[in-house]
Amino acid sequence: MTKQLYSFNPDYVVPPGETLLETIESLEMTQAELAERTGLTTKHINGIVKGKAAITPKTALQFERVLGVPASFWNSLESNYREKLAELEERKQLESEILWLRKLPLKVLLSRGWIKKSKDNIEQVKEALNFFGCASVESWTEVWQKVLHSSEVAYRKSATFESEVGAVAAWLRQGEVLGQDIKCKPYNASEFRKALRKIRSLTKEDPDVFVPKMTELCANAGVCVVFVPEIPKCRVNGATRWLNPSKALIQLSLRYKTDDHLWFTFFHEAGHILLHGKKEYFLEVANNTSDQEEEADQFASDFLIPPIQYNEFVKSRLTKQRVSAFADKLGIAPGIIVGRLQHDGHLSYKFFNDMKVRLDWSE
Known part of the structure; x- marks a missing residue:
C-alpha cells in the first residue's frame, strides 16, 4: 500500500451564523428568543445566521452572557470567516489575472530566486505581487506604468514598450529591495561630492576592491549603490531615484560589461542626484537625449x-x-x-x- 497526502482547500466558507444556529438549537432556543434576550431584533439575528450581518465585539459579549459561550470564541469565528471570505474573493479576482504573468520575466525571477516557484498560477501571481510590493495587478499596473511613462525613457514611445514594462519593473524593483537593506546616513550633498572624488581613484581597482568601498563611501553620504544583473528586454544600464527624501539609490547593471561604461554610468547617475530633483526616475537607455540626461553626461565627463x-x-x-x-x-x-x-x-x-x-x- 502507498500512503498519499491530500491537500484540502475548499472553495467555500461557512459563516459563523451556522455555529450560532447549532448552539441555540442545542439549547432549544429560538432566534426570536435570542433576539429578545440580547436586545437585538429578530431580523438582525437572522442576518447573522445567514451570514449577511457580522458578529461585532459588542454582539459577541451579548452572546456570551446569553449563551454561556466566551465572546473570544465568537470574535475568532467572525474574524476567521471574514479572512477566509476575503481570500476566496481575492483568489477569484487573481484567477482572472493569470495572464499578467506573461508580462513578467518569470523564468528570470524564479532562476535568480527573487520569487518562489508556486504550486499553481494563482499562487504564482501572489508571489509576484509580493515581490513587487503591490496588493493587486491593478495597483502594479498603476505604479509601474506611471513610473516608466513619467521617466525620461526614450523607448517608452516604441511599439514594443508594453512588453518591456515587466522586465524593466522587475529590474528596478530588485534594486529597491536591495537598496532598502542598505543602511545609509541622511543624504549630504557635500559628503557625496567628497565620496565621488575618492571613488574616482577606485576606477583602477578590481571589483572585489572597488565595489565594497564605493558602496560604503556612498552610504555614508546618503546614497545606496546596488548592482543588479541585466534582464532580457530591460535594456537599462543604470537608474537613479530617491527611496525617501534622505536616501538616494543608484542602480547599475553592467549591461555593456566594460569598465569605461560602468564608471561613466555611475558618475552619470551621481550627476542626477547632485543636479536634479528628488521626485523623478532616471533610467539610462540608448538614445536618451533629454536636457537632464545631457547635463548628467557632462557632469560625468568633466568629473572623470x-x-x-x-x-x-x-x-x-x-x-x-x-x-x-x-x-x-x-x-x-x-x-x-x-x-x-x-x-x-x-x-x-x-x-x-x-x-x-x-x-x-x-x-
Missing part, C-alpha cells in the same frame, strides 16, 4: 576627465603609451580614457580595446 587637460591631450598623437601616462596622471583607469576618445570620435572603436577591463557577473 577635466576638460582643459582633455582638450590638450587630444591634440597629441594617440598611442597606448600616452593613454596610459595620461590615465596615470589623472589617477583613473586607462579604459575610461579610451572610451571617451572613442565616443568623441578621436579614436576608432576598433582600437585600444585591450586597455579596457571586461567585467562580468560571477556565478
